[in-house]
Each structure stands twice: as C-alpha cells, then as structure tokens.
Amino acid sequence: MSTVRHLVMATVVAFLLDASAHAAAPFFEGKSVRIVVGFSAGGGFDTYSRLIARHLGEHIPGKPTVLVENMVGAASLIAANHLYKVAKPDGLTIGNFHGNQLLNQVLGRQGIEFDARKFEHLGVPVQDSLACALSKASGITTFDKLRTAKIAVKFGGVAPGDATYNTAAILKEALTLPIQLVSGYKGTAEIRLAAESGEVAGGCWQWESIKSTWRRALDGGEVTVVLQANPKPHPELVNVPNAIDFAKTGEARQLIKGGLHDPAAITRIYVLPPGTPKERAQTLRRAFADTMKDPAFLADAKKSNLDIDPLTGEELERLVSGLFKLDAGVVKRLREILK
Incomplete structure (x- = not known):
C-alpha cells in the first residue's frame, strides 16, 4: 500500500x-x-x-x-x-x-x-576560492617577499563590496601586510591590464576567474599566485600559502572567515x-x-x-x-x- x-x-x-x-x-x-x-x-x-x-x-x-x-x-x-x-x-x-x-x-x-x-x-x-596573483615584473613572486616588502605593494581593486577590494583590504589588516590598495578599476580585466603595464603589482580575486582569464600569463611565468584565502587549500593551489594559517589572533581569524570565507x-x-x-x-x-x-x-x-x-x-x-x-x-x- x-x-x-x-x-x-x-x-x-x-x-x-x-x-x-x-x-x-x-x-x-x-x-x-x-x-x-x-x-x-x-x-x-x-x-x-x-x-x-x-x-x-x-x-x-x-x-x-x-x-x-x-x-x-x-x-x-x-x-x-x-x-x-x-x-x-x-x-x-x-x-x-x-x-x-x-x-x-x-x-x-x-x-x-x-x-x-x-x-x-x-x-x-x-x-569561489580567493587568490592573490602578482606580476613577475613587480618583483613580488612569493608570500615571503610580500610580507617583508619595505615599500607598499600596489594591489588593484574595484571598490568596497568587490572581492578585489575586500580581499586585499581584509588581508592587509588581518595579516599586517604592506599593501597599498589602488581602487577605481571597472573590473578584473582592467586590473590585469594595469598589472601587465606596471601600474599595479596585481590583485586578489577569485581563482576560478584568474586561472581562466589570466591563463597565458600564469603558464608563461609572468604572473604568480603568492597567497590564497580559503577555508582549506584549493586542490590546484596546494603549494600556495593560505592566509588563515598566518592569522595570529582570534580576531584576525574571524575577519578572514566572516569577511572572506563565508561570502566567497x-x-x-x-x-x-x-x-x-x-x-x-x-x-x-x-x-x-x-x-x-x-x-x-x-x-x-x-x-x-x-x-x-x-x-x-x-x-x-x-x-x-x-x-x-x-x-x-x-x-x-x-x-x-x-x-
């Protein structure tokens, strides 16, 4: 029945x-x-x-x-x-x-x-998974070089509310990184062009987008992913440092989780x-x-x-x-x- x-x-x-x-x-x-x-x-x-x-x-x-x-x-x-x-x-x-x-x-x-x-x-x-990709020409090709840079490294961004802005701004504060956020770009296509021209070093946004739209530069070694900001390492970025592992305080971890992991x-x-x-x-x-x-x-x-x-x-x-x-x-x- x-x-x-x-x-x-x-x-x-x-x-x-x-x-x-x-x-x-x-x-x-x-x-x-x-x-x-x-x-x-x-x-x-x-x-x-x-x-x-x-x-x-x-x-x-x-x-x-x-x-x-x-x-x-x-x-x-x-x-x-x-x-x-x-x-x-x-x-x-x-x-x-x-x-x-x-x-x-x-x-x-x-x-x-x-x-x-x-x-x-x-x-x-x-x-999405978040990653920070910088040009070889900037001289910042590893996370260690980024966090020990003596001069602020320019990251391109769109505006508050966009991953390019929020990711760089939150990582700068949570991990005390020497980042200078240059905002006002219309989208990631413009940020990529700015990085290729030397206007900025690069930026942080979705890995899913970076690997598709910046593929040739990645394959040619002209662009390097120096940091990711994900709950656990992305399978394609297992050798890239993960931001949460460098958060030294409870507040820093909460900022990364609430401001980056959850919205991603x-x-x-x-x-x-x-x-x-x-x-x-x-x-x-x-x-x-x-x-x-x-x-x-x-x-x-x-x-x-x-x-x-x-x-x-x-x-x-x-x-x-x-x-x-x-x-x-x-x-x-x-x-x-x-x-």
Whole structure:
C-alpha cells in the first residue's frame, strides 16, 4: 500500500511540474531574457554569464533567447540597485552582481538600496576560492617577499563590496601586510591590464576567474599566485600559502572567515527582482539548476577553463540568510576596514 501511495505521489508531483513548465512556455516563448552583469566585458563575472547565457534558454520552457548586458559601476552596486528598484519583475531580467554587496548591506554601507533577502534567488555556478596573483615584473613572486616588502605593494581593486577590494583590504589588516590598495578599476580585466603595464603589482580575486582569464600569463611565468584565502587549500593551489594559517589572533581569524570565507561561497549570485511571479521564479530556478547539470554546458565550461561547483536557489537563499547572523563584533571591525 505504501509503495502504491509513493508511486501516486511521485506521479502527481511529476504532473504538476510538467503542467508548470507548459504554463510557463507561452510566456517565455519568443521573448528575450537579459542577464544584467555588474562588471565589464571580458572579466570573470562576464565570462561566466556569457557561458550560462549560451545554454540557459534550452532549459526554459519556450526556449527564449538569453542575452548579456553589462551595467558597470561601484563594484556592481549599480546593477544590484537597478535590479531591485528599476528592473521589471516579470522574469525577463536576471541580475548577476557581486555577493559581497550583500555583506555590504549587513555592514550598513551607504548606497545600498536593496534588501538581499527579498530577491528571488536562482543559484550560483561556482563557489569561489580567493587568490592573490602578482606580476613577475613587480618583483613580488612569493608570500615571503610580500610580507617583508619595505615599500607598499600596489594591489588593484574595484571598490568596497568587490572581492578585489575586500580581499586585499581584509588581508592587509588581518595579516599586517604592506599593501597599498589602488581602487577605481571597472573590473578584473582592467586590473590585469594595469598589472601587465606596471601600474599595479596585481590583485586578489577569485581563482576560478584568474586561472581562466589570466591563463597565458600564469603558464608563461609572468604572473604568480603568492597567497590564497580559503577555508582549506584549493586542490590546484596546494603549494600556495593560505592566509588563515598566518592569522595570529582570534580576531584576525574571524575577519578572514566572516569577511572572506563565508561570502566567497555566494560571490557569483544570480537573482531575480523582488515581486517576480512565483511560478516564473520557480521555472527559472529549475532552469538554472538544470543548466548546471547539462553535459553541453559542462563541456563548454571545461573548454573555457571555468570551474562549476554550483549552489541551488534554495541553498543560496539559506546562505544569504546566514550572512545576517554574523557576530556583532566582527561586523563592527569589518565596517571599519571596508569603509
């Protein structure tokens, strides 16, 4: 009897999902879905979004065209605010901005015009690992050379809220490193160019992006990863020093964990405007999850040297909720560092 009941329930669930897909098809059919990326073309966020755009439409009922639009500014805050306040909540606009902007809301930073808990969360394509890569020309080719440098080493950054800024700023304070943060770049593509021209030594951001977009320089020895900032060493960076191992105080360890480790998992968030009809939000959430498992998508990611380690919309939602439960003392100190 129990087996029959389970079979009936499974059939009902399958029927409801199929009915939902058929209901969504007329809406999405013949339309275009935009992914609004908060960073410039050619950077890591843009690269992941264009990869997703090539495959997502195949998993949305009605198979709409999926386009990428770059909306650059303030470490993707402009894009985040636009998605929350301006974008029509009809399921045709997806936002991709830096997850550290959610941390900025927790820290009470100015300029935040959204409540992260009210977005419709689709998922994350990869849980990021943080690394600091510097040019050979800078002369800083090891962590020892960095921490013993007599002159401040210039690290490129975008703005508070972006990994390039937050990672360098937190590591500077937590590990007492001689870092001079040069901010104002539009994205990691510009920071790479600045490092190659000698304007800065390099910077810190997601290893998943560095190894893809800076591959030739890494392979040629023109760029070296001198430090990583991850809960445990990344399998591809086992010989690279890990920041948490050099934290000498409890506060330093908490800053690295709360300011870097925890937000890194949700760096590359994909969300919908609040108020998006639940049925369409669920359709896109399923489409996102299905895309992450699509063999053609995974093959394309491998060809582009992009890691895929996804979070579902439900998992992302839980992690976002957890950010708002950070220890008050850690929040206060992070607020001082990332001002």
